[in-house]
Amino acid sequence: MDQxxxxxxxxxxxxxxxxxxxxxxxxxxxxxxxxxxxPVGALMVAKGVKVGEASPRFELExxxxxxxxxxxxxxxxxxxxxxxVSPTCPVCSSIxxxxxxxxxxxxxxxxxxASDGERAEHEKFVARKxxxxxxxxxxxxxxxxxxxGKLPYGVLIDANGILRAHGLVNSxxxxxxxxxxxxxGVASIQDYMARGxx
Numbered sequence: 001m002d003q004x005x006x007x008x009x010x011x012x013x014x015x016x017x018x019x020x021x022x023x024x025x026x027x028x029x030x031x032x033x034x035x036x037x038x039p040v041g042a043l044m045v046a047k048g049v050k051v052g053e054a055s056p057r058f059e060l061e062x063x064x065x066x067x068x069x070x071x072x073x074x075x076x077x078x079x080x081x082x083x084x085v086s087p088t089c090p091v092c093s094s095i096x097x098x099x100x101x102x103x104x105x106x107x108x109x110x111x112x113x114a115s116d117g118e119r120a121e122h123e124k125f126v127a128r129k130x131x132x133x134x135x136x137x138x139x140x141x142x143x144x145x146x147x148x149g150k151l152p153y154g155v156l157i158d159a160n161g162i163l164r165a166h167g168l169v170n171s172x173x174x175x176x177x178x179x180x181x182x183x184x185g186v187a188s189i190q191d192y193m194a195r196g197x198x
Contacts, residue, residue, distance in 0.1 A: 048147025051165060055157045056145055060137040063119070063126055068112055068135045070142070074159045078110045079182060082155040083169070084148050085115050087125035091170050092152045096129060098172045106179060116140040154178050 049055060055071035062068045070080060083099060085092040103111045113136040115122060126136055146155050146166065154169040156178045165181035167174065 048145055049163050051163055053163055055161050055163050057161075058139065058142055060139050060142065063122060063136040063138070064132050064134060068137050070112065070137075071157065072161050074110075074161075076110075077159045078108050079159055079164065080110045080112055080157045081178065082112045082114050082142070082146075082157070084143060084151055084153040084155070085113055086117075086151050087115075087121055089151045093129065095152055095170060095172075095175075096131070099169075099175055100134075102172060102175050102179075109179065111135070112137060114139065114142055116143060156182055158182060 057069070057071040059067055059069050070082065074080070081103065085096070099111070103109050111134055113131065113134055115136075116138055119138060122136065122138060126132060146153075146163075150168055152169050154166060154175065155163065156165040158164045165178040167178065169175055169178065
């Protein structure tokens, strides 16, 4: 009886050690697969102004200060990232701190928050999220011109008023992909990756 119990315990321990080894190998393989996956970047929606075209000019009232001009050459040489948000969009709220840090680390980039709707609702949103230091414009036409259908959405216009990149933005990687797309002279990171495979 004792010998049977001893043998069964040894077999069980060997099985446990074998399964532990298999789990470790699978975890390593998942890590290798994760490294091979390329970043997707911000997803472009093929509506509105196309990448490479001049942005229409807008002069819009700013909830937090002087009027904001979009779509004309900038004398300071900075690009403009228009970030479309909504007070009722939870992803917009969660990505604002990341967006703010990314823009602070990119000195040649100016951030403009944009939306549409009731002014009072947006003023509460600005106060709640401490956005008083950023330009914040309300314009339904601005969103229509750029074909904004889903939020949060980013539009990057260079210092010459040319649309350089745009897309859905719901992570730090998506924000950086817009900036990188402009630097590389491509419409999106997907276009850059396609160019590299040719």
